[in-house]
Amino acid sequence: MSSRPTSSSLLFSELLSPALMGKLERMELVSRKVFKGRMKGEKRSKRKGQSVEFADFRNYVPGDDLRFIDWNLYARLDKLFLKLFMEEEDLHFYCLLDASDSMDFGEPNKLLYAKQLAAALGYIGLCRSDRVKIEALSSSAGSVAPTLRGRHSLPKMLGYLRSIEAGENVSLLSGTKSFSLRNSGKGIVVLISDLMDKEGYQNALRYLMAQKMDVYVIQVLSSEEIDPDVKGDLKLVDVEDGGFAEISASQALLKRYQKMLSTFIAEAKSFCGKRNIVYLMANTETPVDELVTHYLARRGLVR
Numbered sequence: 001m002s003s004r005p006t007s008s009s010l011l012f013s014e015l016l017s018p019a020l021m022g023k024l025e026r027m028e029l030v031s032r033k034v035f036k037g038r039m040k041g042e043k044r045s046k047r048k049g050q051s052v053e054f055a056d057f058r059n060y061v062p063g064d065d066l067r068f069i070d071w072n073l074y075a076r077l078d079k080l081f082l083k084l085f086m087e088e089e090d091l092h093f094y095c096l097l098d099a100s101d102s103m104d105f106g107e108p109n110k111l112l113y114a115k116q117l118a119a120a121l122g123y124i125g126l127c128r129s130d131r132v133k134i135e136a137l138s139s140s141a142g143s144v145a146p147t148l149r150g151r152h153s154l155p156k157m158l159g160y161l162r163s164i165e166a167g168e169n170v171s172l173l174s175g176t177k178s179f180s181l182r183n184s185g186k187g188i189v190v191l192i193s194d195l196m197d198k199e200g201y202q203n204a205l206r207y208l209m210a211q212k213m214d215v216y217v218i219q220v221l222s223s224e225e226i227d228p229d230v231k232g233d234l235k236l237v238d239v240e241d242g243g244f245a246e247i248s249a250s251q252a253l254l255k256r257y258q259k260m261l262s263t264f265i266a267e268a269k270s271f272c273g274k275r276n277i278v279y280l281m282a283n284t285e286t287p288v289d290e291l292v293t294h295y296l297a298r299r300g301l302v303r
Contacts, residue, residue, distance in 0.1 A: 015119040015158050020289045024120055027293070027302045028128050029093055031188050033214045057081045091130040092187025094213070095121055096179060097164060099136040102196045104166035106222025106284055113284040114192040114220050115161045120292050121190060122157050124302060126150060131187070132157065136164045137175025172197045172204035180207045190216040190301070194225075195268055202271060215277045216301055219268060222284045226261070228254065 060069060060080030073081045095118045103111040118134050125132040126148065134157060135145035145160050168175075172193060189208055195201045195217075208215045265281055272279035278299050282291055296302050 015116050015161055016123060020120060021123060023289060023293060024124050025127050027124050027297075029091060029121070029125050029130060029188060030300060030303050031091060031214045032300060033186070033212075057083060091125070091128075093121070093125040093130050093132050094179075094183065094187060094189040095132075095134040096176065096189065096191045096193075097134070097136045098172065098175075098191075098193030099164050099166055099168040100197075101166050101169055102194055103220070106224050108222070108284045110194060110220050110222055110284055111164070111166050113282075113288070115164060116288045117192060117218065117220075117282070117291065118190075119158060119161055120288055121296075121302075122148075123154060124292075126153055126157065133183070134161065135179070136168050137172065137193075138168050138170060138178060171199045172201050173199055173207070176204040176207045180211050184211070186212055187214070188216070188301070189213045190218060192218045192220060194221060195219050195264075201268065205272070205275070205277060209275060209277070215272075216299070217268070217272055217277055217279045219265070219279070219281045220284060221281065226283060228257070 057070065057073070058081065060082050064082050068083045070081050070083050073079070097111075097114050097118055099111060103114065122132045122134050129150055131147050131149055132153070133145060133147045146156070148157050170178075172191075172195070176191070189211070191205075191208065193201070197204075205215065205217065269279045269281070271277075278301065280295060280299055282295075286295075292302060
């Protein structure tokens with residue numbers, strides 16, 4: 001007698017396969033910056049604090065806590081040195097998803113790909129007891145997602161991701177501004193978007209930079225956008241604002257389009273690079289497990 005898959009198992013297989021979960025459990029999210037945690041977690045930061053793991057010495061200066069003077073060194077060298085220790089760090093991980101209608105495109109679908117990527121990164125954080133918050137970009141506080149922690153929160157995280165649907169046609173600026181006003185804590189923030197916004201992406205990224213967060217941008221594009229296979233006379237309609245243009249898809253026009261797209265990608269990469277933002281362009285044909293375990297590992301987000 002065969003058993004039907006439960007709704008929860010379908011939820012897991014759609015966003016996060018058991019095989020990928022096995023790989024992710026051995027990984028961790030890594031911050032390039034040093035942040036002060038709110039409570040003890042599994043992370044070890046580079047910040048020198050007061051814990052049990054010895055790190056280094058420094059010269060004593062008036063006002064330092066006398067309890068941390070190394071008196072053995074003083075007896076040998078006749079100089080005062082302070083013992084420094086590694087302090088445990090509590091990592092905050094934020095993932096922002098662009099759920100505008102332009103993301104509801106391609107095969108594989110860009111929004112589904114973005115949700116799978118967010119699920120993978122979020123699962124790494126939950127396995128390491130990081131604070132994980134994943135939410136769709138929105139201009140209102142009504143769709144705010146909860147902050148999650150621990151493996152037991154996985155169904156709740158996947159349930160929220162599954163509930164996200166295309167149609168949140170807010171600008172990147174409005175979405176990141178709303179997020180920044182509601183989240184003042186420091187940590188890692190990953191923006192997953194196609195960056196296709198008529199208002200641009202630059203000011204949106206400046207809002208995230210102002211939070212002094214460790215910012216990553218993953219630009220998700222479909223193969224149909226990278227190398228479109230279209231011919232003849234076409235009417236192109238903007239799915240977000242209804243604007244349209246009538247074109248004749250000639251070889252010359254397609255070459256001009258690909259040149260413009262290459263310039264757009266190069267400018268986004270350059271903008272991010274000059275501001276210490278890690279940028280990655282992701283083709284939806286690249287498997288999510290390969291993107292996380294290879295490309296994002298090389299960018300330093302995971303290890």
